[in-house]
Amino acid sequence: MSVRKSQKEATRQRVLDAARELFETKGFDATTVREIASMAAVSVGSVFTTFSSKSDILSQVMADRLDALYAELDRLVPHLRGSTPDRLRSIFAIHYAFETRRTRLFLAHIAAAYNWTLTPSSRPYGRNQRLRLVIRDCLTEGVTRGDVDPATDLEIVVDALMASYAWTYRLAAWEDADAETMSKVMDRHIGLIASGFRPPTPANQ
C-alpha cells in the first residue's frame, strides 16, 4: 500500500471511530460532521473526500460493525445444538445482544433506512441479506434433520421471522428494553411460528 493510500485509510478509520462514539453518545441527529472531524483530528474537507455525507459515515460505521457481527456468527453457528426453534432463538439472541451494546447507534441505523439523503452505496437496515441467509440455512438444516416440515415455504417463514426481529426493536426504541427482554419476546414469536412448521406426526394429527 502506498503511503498516500495508507494515510487515507488511517483517516477513514479515525473518522469512523469518532463518528461511532458521537452517534452513540450524542445521537445521530445532534452530531455534526464538523464535530466528527474535530474529534478525529482531521479537517472537514478530508472527511468529505472519503465520505459523501453524514448518512454515508453512519452506513460505513454500521457496515464495519455488521462485518464483525457476522464473523462472530459464522464462528458460532456450527456449534449450535438443539432443535431448529432453539437454534433460531440463539441466532436472534446473539443479534440483540450485539446490537444493544450500542443501542442509540443501532436505532439511528434503523431510522436512516428511511432517510431521504440515502446514497446508493449505503447498506441500510433491513436490506442486509446476511441474516436472511443464516436463518434460511438454519431452516434448511432443520428440514434435513427432520424437525421442519419439508412442505414449509421457507422464504415465507424467513420473512415472518425477519419482520418480528426488526419490529421487536420498537421495544428498545420506545421502552428502553434490553437485549434479554427483546430476546424473550422473539423467543415466543419463534415458538409460535415453529408450531406452524413442525412436521406432522401421528401423535399430533
Next chain:
Amino acid sequence: MKHVSSNIEVTGEAQVRVPTRRALAKQQTRAKVLAAARRLFSESGYEGATIRDIAAEAGMSTGAVFANFTDKSDLFREIMVADMEALVDAMRDGVARGRGVDDTLLKLFVAGYAFYKSRLPLARAAFGISWMPEQGQELRDLAPVQILQELFTEQLNLGVERGELSQEAEVKLRSQMLFDCYLANFQEAIFGGWSLEALQAKSKDQIRVILAGARRG
C-alpha cells in the same frame, strides 16, 4: 367513575358548531398549511422540510403558520391522525367484505397498502420518525394507530369465536406478529416498488404461516 365528565374536549367541535367567519378563515388557513406540509413532507421527508418552506408553499408567513401549529411535529401529527382515521375506515370497509379469518386479515393488510399506494413518501417519512425515541412514542400513542392494531386482534378473536382458530390461539401474540409483517412489507412497497398484487400474495402467505399453529384439530 360516573362523575368524571367524558366531554371535556369540546373546544374543537364547538368551533365547528358555531362557524363564525373568523373561525372559518382559521380553518381554511389550517387546511392550506396542512396541504402544503403534506406536499413538502412527501417531497423532502420530515427532516428536509422546514417550517419556512411550508409557509412559502402555503403562501403565508412563518408567523401565520405558528399561529396555528406549535411546531413541525405538530403538523406531522395532524396529518398522521387524518390519514390514520381514514385508513381505519378503509380497513373496516375491507373487513366487512371479508369471509373467514384468513381473508378478513388479508383485507386489512391490503386496505393499508392500497391506501398508502399514492402516498408512499409520506409513509416513508412516518417510518423514519417512528424510530425516534420521543416522536415515535407519540405516533404510536395516537388513538387511530391504537385502533389499527386492535382491528387485527378483533379479527383473530372472531376467528376463535367462530371456531376457525383454537381456543389457545394466543391472540395477542399473533396479532402483534401480523402487525409486524404488515409494517415490514411497507419496505417492499417503498423501496422495492412492489405492486398491490405482489404485496397481497406475500401477505396471504405470511398470514397462513402465522395462523398455521392455531388451526383446530
